[in-house]
């Protein structure tokens with residue numbers, strides 16, 4: 154792991170070409186899931202997991218912005234499409250939390266109106282370039298905003314989507330509560346991420362990696378149970394779906410619904 158990270162970290166091409174200097178690593182993990190193997194790719198930041206604060210995320214994604222689409226576009230496309238398909242099934246006003254460079258815009262259509270937020274100005278600049286192309290008239294706006302403290306009024310959106318974000322934020326429970334606040338009763342929160350495998354060889358590898366990659370800010374052990382526990386503490390959030398995303402099951406789609414208060 155150390156030598157792989159070192160090799161990735163040492164990748165520097167100057168003069169406006171690929172620039173992946175840094176303490177940010179693209180970690181590839183071999184993931185055994187019972188009857189199949191999968192090659193997982195996780196974008197991780199060089200920091201302690203408890204230090205995933207605003208300035209650290211901003212620094213990391215300023216580095217990633219120029220190369221993000223090329224590196225992470227194909228690898229994460231299945232998860233992204235699954236989340237957007239679930240959101241399209243709801244339709245209406247959709248908030249993309251951690252919208253990044255706007256790679257998901259391709260997965261939406263006129264049945265939706267997309268608003269995006271992100272902490273990283275350079276990532277958002279890439280999203281704005283896509284909007285300026287005129288190909289995504291259903292994207293209303295993207296804004297620089299911290300998902301821990303959103304500026305939107307309560308019950309603004311029909312659906313809130315967070316693709317490959319929840320395991321990166323400093324306080325996942327607080328972000329979930331904010332997503333819950335801004336989604337309408339009857340609306341849904343849709344997450345897609347690599348989550349801890351919980352059992353078998355993959356879980357053992359992830360536990361091993363968690364111990365040894367703290368300094369790199371990895372959270373390969375981020376468990377579904379933590380998301381579930383958040384829902385259990387909420388009066389009006391219920392888990393409606395949890396499924397692996399085909400074809401390899403590397404990513405998990407998790408969906409919560411904000412229940413409509415009963416009239417009684």
Ligand SMILES: C[S@@+](CC[C@H](N)C(=O)[O-])C[C@H]1O[C@@H](n2cnc3c(N)ncnc32)[C@H](O)[C@@H]1O
Pocket residue numbers: 196210214225229233250251252253254255256257270271272273276298299300301315316317318321322323
């Ligand atoms: C791995 S990228 C995913 C981007 C995009 N969702 C995708 O699927 O390509 C994670 C994104 O989350 C953003 N992010 C991290 N913490 C955030 C926070 N607290 N509030 C808003 N965005 C955040 C990062 O800046 C980055 O653009």
